[in-house]
Amino acid sequence: MKNLTIFDIAGRAMSAQQVRLNTIASNLANANTVSSSADTAYRALRPVFEAEFPAFQEGSGIATVSAVDIKKSDVAPEKRYAPTHPLADPEGYIFATNVDPNEELVDMMEAARQYQNNIEVLATAKSLMIKTLSVGK
Amino acid sequence: MKAIDNLLAPHANALSVRQKRMEVLGANIANAATPNYKARDIDFASAYGQAMSGRSTLASTATGHIKSATGSAPDTMYRTPVSASLDGNTVELHVEQLQFAENATRYEASLQFLSDRIRGLRTALRGE
Numbered sequence: 001m002k003n004l005t006i007f008d009i010a011g012r013a014m015s016a017q018q019v020r021l022n023t024i025a026s027n028l029a030n031a032n033t034v035s036s037s038a039d040t041a042y043r044a045l046r047p048v049f050e051a052e053f054p055a056f057q058e059g060s061g062i063a064t065v066s067a068v069d070i071k072k073s074d075v076a077p078e079k080r081y082a083p084t085h086p087l088a089d090p091e092g093y094i095f096a097t098n099v100d101p102n103e104e105l106v107d108m109m110e111a112a113r114q115y116q117n118n119i120e121v122l123a124t125a126k127s128l129m130i131k132t133l134s135v136g137k
Numbered sequence: 138m139k140a141i142d143n144l145l146a147p148h149a150n151a152l153s154v155r156q157k158r159m160e161v162l163g164a165n166i167a168n169a170a171t172p173n174y175k176a177r178d179i180d181f182a183s184a185y186g187q188a189m190s191g192r193s194t195l196a197s198t199a200t201g202h203i204k205s206a207t208g209s210a211p212d213t214m215y216r217t218p219v220s221a222s223l224d225g226n227t228v229e230l231h232v233e234q235l236q237f238a239e240n241a242t243r244y245e246a247s248l249q250f251l252s253d254r255i256r257g258l259r260t261a262l263r264g265e
Contacts, residue, residue: 006163013167020170049171060157061177061213063164114169117230121163124241128159131248132152136255 004054004062006125010118012052012064017115019067020047024108027099034080034094036087041077041095044104045070073098141258148251150188154181155244157211162237165216165228173225176216176233184211 023045035041048069054062075098083092158179168174188211218227 004160004164006160009160009163009167017170049168051168051171051174061161061164061179063168063174065168065171065174110170114166114230117166117169117234120234121166121237124237125159125163128241128244128248131245135248135252136259137252 004064007122009062009064010122010125012066013118014115016047016049016065016067017111017118019070020049020111021108021115023047023070024104024111027104028101028108030097031099031101031104033097034085034087035077035097036089036094038077038079038095042097042099043077044073044075044097044099046073047071144254144258145251147189148247148254151185151247152244152251154179154184154188154211155240155247157184158240159237159244161213162233162240165233166230166237169226169228169230169233171226174228175226176218176228177213178216178236179211179213187211 027044030042033042047067048071049065050068051063052066077098078096080094080096081092082088082094085094088094158181161177161179165176165178168176216227216232218229219232220229221227
């Protein structure tokens with residue numbers, strides 16, 4: 001990776017938050033999905049964020065962030081007794097997803113806020129740069 | 138030329154340090170959700186002192202030395218969090234936003250001073 005400018009830093013952070021928002025949307029969309037076995041039940045997706053330090057600027061403290069991986073939550077899916085359900089297994093159980101909508105909504109608000117923060121950084125940097133271009137006029 | 142440099146250097150150096158600090162604070166805000174990320178900051182006074190004394194670029198003391206292309210970055214230090222979060226992240230958004238806003242305002246102030254000095258020089262040159 002080459003030198004990072006403030007635009008790269010904020011831009012990549014926005015991409016990472018976008019990944020996070022996508023996983024939240026996927027989780028919420030599947031909040032009511034049921035399945036006939038614990039293995040096939042939908043599991044909440046969680047992005048893994050990691051700070052990215054460009055080798056060229058090591059020690060300068062400048063780092064951006066990237067979503068390096070998306071992991072499935074290992075909370076066990078909820079086993080529910082519903083013998084009349086079309087997806088019920090031979091014992092009459094269905095497996096509901098382990099998505100907690102409350103948790104997702106809180107996470108969504110946080111992601112949206114942090115996305116906005118990065119836009120704010122971008123807007124400030126941009127307006128300062130434009131002002132710098134007209135210095136001395 | 139030296140006189141003009143002396144006139145403009147204080148604010149020009151302030152601008153470059155402010156810009157560096159803006160990048161560091163921007164990196165903190167970008168990593169607000171990264172586990173184990175430690176927030177950093179630049180001490181403006183020492184970084185500015187460094188820039189003014191010309192130590193921001195590597196000194197070439199022998200003929201074989203290659204001049205550094207970018208100049209070394211000012212030293213960053215880790216921020217002491219008011220209340221650290223459980224995931225080891227020490228970014229506190231309100232603190233970062235405050236510092237970022239302050240830094241941006243001071244950048245603008247330096248820009249204004251620089252602009253005024255250039256305008257002053259122009260006026261002197263024209264002799265109006």
